[in-house]
Amino acid sequence: xxxxxxxxxxxxxxxxxxxxxxxxxxxxxxxxxxxxxxxxxxxxxxxxxxxxxxxxxxxxxxxxxxxxxxxxxxxxxxxxxxxxxxxxxxxxxxxxxxxxxxxxxxxxxxxxxxxxxxxxxxxxxxxxxxxxxxxxxxxxxxxxxxxxxxxxxxxxxxxxxxxxxxxxxxxxxxxxxxxxxxxxxxxxxxxxxxxxxxxxxxxxxxxxxxxxxxxxxxxxxxxxxxxxxxxxxxxxxxxxxxxxxxxxxxxxxxxxxxxxxxxxxxxxxxxxxxxxxxxxxxxxxxxxxxxxxxxxxxxxxxxxxxxxx
Amino acid sequence: xxxxxxxxxxxxxxxxxxxxxxxxxxxxxxxxxxxxxxxxxxxxxxxxxxxxxxxxxxxxxxxxxxxxxxxxxxxxxxxxxxxxxxxxxxxxxxxxxxxxxxxxxxxxxxxxxxxxxxxxxxxxxxxxxxxxxxxxxxxxxxxxxxxxxxxxxxxxxxxxxxxxxxxxxxxxxxxxxxxxxxxxxxxxxxxxxxxxxxxxxxxxxxxxxxxxxxxxxxxxxxxxxxxxxxxxxxxxxxxxxxxxxxxxxxxxxxxxxxxxxxxxxxxxxxxxxxxxxxxxxxxxxxxxxxxxxxxxxxxxxxxxxxxxxxxxxxxxxxxxxxxxxxxxxxxxxxxxxxxxxxxxxxxxxxxxxxxxxxxxxxxxxxxxxxxxxxxxxxxxxxxxxxxxxxxxxxxxxxxxxxxxxxxxxxxxxxxxxxxxxxxxxxxxxxxxxxxxxxxxxxxxxxxxxxxxxxxxxxxxxxxxxxxxxxxxxxxxxxxxxxxxxxxxxxxxxxxxxxxxxxxxxxxxxxxxxxxxxxxxxxxxxxxxxxxxxxxxxxxxxxxxxxxxxxxxx
Numbered sequence: 007x008x009x010x011x012x013x014x015x016x017x018x019x020x021x022x023x024x025x026x027x028x029x030x031x032x033x034x035x036x037x038x039x040x041x042x043x044x045x046x047x048x049x050x051x052x053x054x055x056x057x058x059x060x061x062x063x064x065x066x067x068x069x070x071x072x073x074x075x076x077x078x079x080x081x082x083x084x085x086x087x088x089x090x091x092x093x094x095x096x097x098x099x100x101x102x103x104x105x106x107x108x109x110x111x112x113x114x115x116x117x118x119x120x121x122x123x124x125x126x127x128x129x130x131x132x133x134x135x136x137x138x139x140x141x142x143x144x145x146x147x148x149x150x151x152x153x154x155x156x157x158x159x160x161x162x163x164x165x166x167x168x169x170x171x172x173x174x175x176x177x178x179x180x181x182x183x184x185x186x187x188x189x190x191x192x193x194x195x196x197x198x199x200x201x202x203x204x205x206x207x208x209x210x211x212x213x214x215x216x217x218x219x220x221x222x223x224x225x226x227x228x229x230x231x232x233x234x235x236x237x238x239x240x241x242x243x244x245x246x247x248x249x250x251x252x253x254x255x256x257x258x259x260x261x262x263x264x265x266x267x268x269x270x271x272x273x274x275x276x277x278x279x280x281x282x283x284x285x286x287x288x289x290x291x292x293x294x295x296x297x298x299x300x301x302x303x304x305x306x307x308x309x310x311x312x313x314x315x
Numbered sequence: 316x317x318x319x320x321x322x323x324x325x326x327x328x329x330x331x332x333x334x335x336x337x338x339x340x341x342x343x344x345x346x347x348x349x350x351x352x353x354x355x356x357x358x359x360x361x362x363x364x365x366x367x368x369x370x371x372x373x374x375x376x377x378x379x380x381x382x383x384x385x386x387x388x389x390x391x392x393x394x395x396x397x398x399x400x401x402x403x404x405x406x407x408x409x410x411x412x413x414x415x416x417x418x419x420x421x422x423x424x425x426x427x428x429x430x431x432x433x434x435x436x437x438x439x440x441x442x443x444x445x446x447x448x449x450x451x452x453x454x455x456x457x458x459x460x461x462x463x464x465x466x467x468x469x470x471x472x473x474x475x476x477x478x479x480x481x482x483x484x485x486x487x488x489x490x491x492x493x494x495x496x497x498x499x500x501x502x503x504x505x506x507x508x509x510x511x512x513x514x515x516x517x518x519x520x521x522x523x524x525x526x527x528x529x530x531x532x533x534x535x536x537x538x539x540x541x542x543x544x545x546x547x548x549x550x551x552x553x554x555x556x557x558x559x560x561x562x563x564x565x566x567x568x569x570x571x572x573x574x575x576x577x578x579x580x581x582x583x584x585x586x587x588x589x590x591x592x593x594x595x596x597x598x599x600x601x602x603x604x605x606x607x608x609x610x611x612x613x614x615x616x617x618x619x620x621x622x623x624x625x626x627x628x629x630x631x632x633x634x635x636x637x638x639x640x641x642x643x644x645x646x647x648x649x650x651x652x653x654x655x656x657x658x659x660x661x662x663x664x665x666x667x668x669x670x671x672x673x674x675x676x677x678x679x680x681x682x683x684x685x686x687x688x689x690x691x692x693x694x695x696x697x698x699x700x701x702x703x704x705x706x707x708x709x710x711x712x713x714x715x716x717x718x719x720x721x722x723x724x725x726x727x728x729x730x731x732x733x734x735x736x737x738x739x740x741x742x743x744x745x746x747x748x749x750x751x752x753x754x755x756x757x758x759x760x761x762x763x764x765x766x767x768x769x770x771x772x773x774x775x776x777x778x779x780x781x782x783x784x785x786x787x788x789x790x791x792x793x794x795x796x797x798x799x800x801x802x803x804x805x806x807x808x809x810x811x812x813x814x815x816x817x818x819x820x821x822x823x824x825x826x827x828x829x830x831x832x833x834x835x836x837x838x839x840x841x842x843x844x845x846x847x848x849x850x851x852x853x854x855x856x857x858x859x860x861x862x863x864x865x866x867x868x
Binding site for chain 1: 387391464557604654663665679690691704775776
C-alpha cells in the first residue's frame with residue numbers, strides 16, 4: 007500500500023514515523039512476551055494426570071517489583087523519546103504572515119496563499135523542500151487537516167486558529183482527509199497535496215492568482231451569464247467577474263483541478279453535468295442545492311466551467 | 316463437589332413473605348438485588364442485540380468502496396447510536412448488573428445498602444435507554460457521535476431533536492449510575508459480613524469499589540456538560556458555541572474529564588471478573604492480591620489525569636501534550652502489573668480449560684494488544700498521526716470487545732450456574748468461543764492496517780485506494796462470524812435454562828462466598844455464612860490443615 011504512515015515524505019513526518027517504529031517494536035516485544043507466557047502456561051500447566059493439585063502460592067514481592075520497575079524504566083525512556091520528537095516534529099510557528107491558510111468548511115477545504123492572493127480548493131500545491139508556515143481555521147464546525155505522509159495532523163477549530171509547519175520533501179501527489187467527524191459528508195471532505203519543483207509551483211501560483219479566463223464561445227458566454235444570474239454567484243467566487251461570494255469553493259480555475267465535490271467525482275464534463283443536475287444524488291447532504299437546471303443550461307454551465315483553466 | 320454445610324432451620328417470617336411475591340408485578344416491583352442485577356443483564360443483552368445490529372449495518376455499508384446501502388445521515392445516526400448504546404446500555408449495565416448481583420453475595424450480606432435506590436437506578440437506566448431510542452420516532456436519532464463534539468452537536472448544525480434526546484437520555488442514565496455507584500460504595504464499606512475485612516475482599520469487589528468511585532466522580536462532569544449543551548440548544552445560550560463567544564474546546568475538556576474515567580469504568584469490573592475466574596480455574600489463589608488491588612486504585616486515580624490525550628490533535632500546546640503523555644504512559648505500569656499477576660496465577664497451576672477460562676485466556680492476549688496500541692497513542696506525536704483513523708477503532712475494540720466483552724463472557728460462563736442453577740453447555744461454549752475469537756480478530760485486526768494507511772474514522776464510505784477495499788471486506792466478513800457466535804451464545808443460554816445440567820451450589824469448587832449458598836440463591840442469600848478467616852473462606856472449609864489463614868495472615 008502506498009501513502010501510509012510508514013512512507014513519510016516530510017522531515018517532520020519521518021521523525022514521527024521513526025518514533026512510531028520504535029514504539030511498535032516495543033509493543034511487538036511485549037506482546038510476544040505476554041503471548042508466549044500465556045500460551046506456555048496454558049499448555050504446560052494444563053490439568054492432566056500428575057498435575058491435579060497446584061501449589062498454593064500467594065505472591066512474591068520480588069516478582070512484583072521486577073514487573074513494576076522494568077516497565078517504568080522502559081516507559082520513562084520512551085517518554086524522553088516522545089518529548090524529543092514532540093519538540094522536533096512540531097516547532098513553534100510565528101503567528102504572523104503565514105505562507106498558507108487552510109480553512110475547513112462543511113465539506114470542503116479552502117486554501118489561501120496570502121503572499122500571492124491565490125485561492126483554491128481540493129488541490130493544495132506546495133514547493134518541494136520548503137517550509138510552509140500554515141494557519142488552520144474553520145468556518146463552521148471542527149475539522150481536522152491530515153496528510154498521513156506529512157507530519158502532525160491539526161484540528162481546524164472555529165474561532166481558534168491553529169498553526170503548524172508543513173515541510174514537503176518529495177515531489178508527488180499525496181491524499182489528505184478531514185480526520186475530525188464534521189457531519190453528513192465527512193467522508194467526502196478529502197484533498198490532494200501536490201508537491202512540485204519550485205519553478206513549477208511558482209508558475210502554478212502565478213496562474214492561480216490571476217483572474218479567470220473570459221468566456222469565448224457563445225455557449226460559454228451563455229453559461230457565464232447563467233452563472234451570474236442563476237444564483238451560482240450567490241455562493242461561489244470567480245475572480246475577475248462579479249461573482250465574489252465565499253460560501254462555496256472558489257471556482258476561478260476550476261478546470262485545472264482533478265476532482266469535484268472534494269474528491270467524490272473526477273473532474274470530467276459528464277461528472278460536472280451530473281453534479282450540476284443534482285449534487286444531492288452524488289453527495290447527499292452537501293450544502294449545494296439542486297438548482298433544477300434544464301439540460302441546455304446545464305451544458306452551457308459545464309462549457310463555461312470547463313473554460314476556467 | 317460442594318461440601319458447603321447449610322444447616323436447615325426456620326426462616327424469619329419477613330423473609331417468607333418476600334418469597335411468596337413471585338407474580339409478574341412482584342418481579343418488576345422487586346428491590347431484591349439479584350432480580351435487579353438480572354434485569355440489568357437482560358437489558359444489556361437486549362441492547363447488545365440492538366447495538367450489534369447497528370454494527371452489522373455499518374459493516375455492510377463499509378464492505379466495499381462507495382457502497383450506497385446507507386445514506387450518510389443514516390450511517391451517522393447508526394454509528395452514534397452504536398457507540399452510545401454499547402457504552403451506556405450494554406457494557407455499563409452488564410458490569411453494574413453483575414456487581415449488583417454478586418457484590419452482596421461475595422461480601423456475605425442480604426442486599427444492597429439502599430435497595431430502593433438500587434431499583435431506582437435500574438428504572439432510570441431503562442427510561443434513559445427508551446428515551447434514546449424514542450428519538451428515532453421523534454424526528455431522527457442523534458448523529459454527532461457518542462462524543463457529540465460542539466459545535467457540530469449544536470444548532471444550526473444539528474437541527475432535529477436527536478441531540479436533545481441524546482442529552483436527556485444520558486442525563487437520566489448518568490443520574491442512575493451515580494445512584495448505583497453510591498449504593499455500591501455504601502454496600503461494600505458498611506455491609507460486609509463479620510470477618511470480611513478490606514484485605515479479604517474478593518478482587519471483583521475491590522474493582523467494583525474503585526469503579527463506583529470513578530462513576531461518582533466522573534459522571535457529574537458529563538452531566539454538567541449535557542446541561543450546558545441543552546441550554547445552548549434550547550435556550551440559545553453560548554457555553555460551547557464559538558460564534559457567540561463560547562468555547563467549543565471546553566466541551567471536549569468536560570467530556571473527556573468524564574470520558575477517560577469512563578473507559579476505566581468499562582474495564583475495571585471486567586478485570587475483577589478475570590481476577591475471579593483465573594484463580595479458580597488455575598486452582599491457585601490470585602498471585603499478588605495486594606498488588607492487583609493497589610494497582611486498581613492507582614489506575615482509578617490516574618484516570619482523572621489523562622483526559623487531554625483524547626485532544627492531542629486540538630493543538631493545546633506541548634506542555635499539555637507532554638503532561639498528558641506522561642500520565643497516560645504511567646497508567647501502563649499498573650495495567651502491566653495486573654497482566655503479569657494474572658499470568659503468574661496461571662503459572663504452576665492446574666488449569667481447567669473450561670469455556671470461562673478460555674475466554675479469560677483470550678482476554679489476556681487481546682486486552683494486551685488493546686493496551687499496547689493504547690500506549691502508542693500516549694506518544695503524542697504518534698497520536699498526531701493516527702488519531703481519528705481506523706487505528707483508534709481497532710484499539711478501542713481490542714480493549715472493549717476483545718477485553719471487556721471477553722471478560723464478561725468469562726464471567727457469564729462462570730456465574731450463570733449460580734444465577735440459574737444450570738450449567739451452560741461446554742460444547743456450545745467451545746463453538747461460541749472459537750467463533751468469537753475468529754470473528755473478533757477478523758473484524759478488528761485489519762483495521763490497524765487501515766488506520767496506518769490513513770482511513771479516517773466515522774466515514775460512511777471511502778475511495779477505492781489500493782488495499783482499502785479488501786481489508787474492509789475482511790472486516791465486514793468478521794462481523795458476520797461474530798453474529799453467528801452470538802447466536803450460538805444466545806441459544807446456549809436459552810437451551811440450558813431448560814435442559815441444562817444441574818449446577819449444584821458450587822460447580823467449580825470456587826472459594827468466594829457466593830458459592831456458599833444455593834444456586835440460584837434464595838431471596839435472603841444465606842442461611843449461614845461460613846467463618847471468614849481469609850480471602851478464600853470455602854477453600855479453608857474444604858482443606859482443613861491447609862487453610863489460607865495458617866499461611867499468610
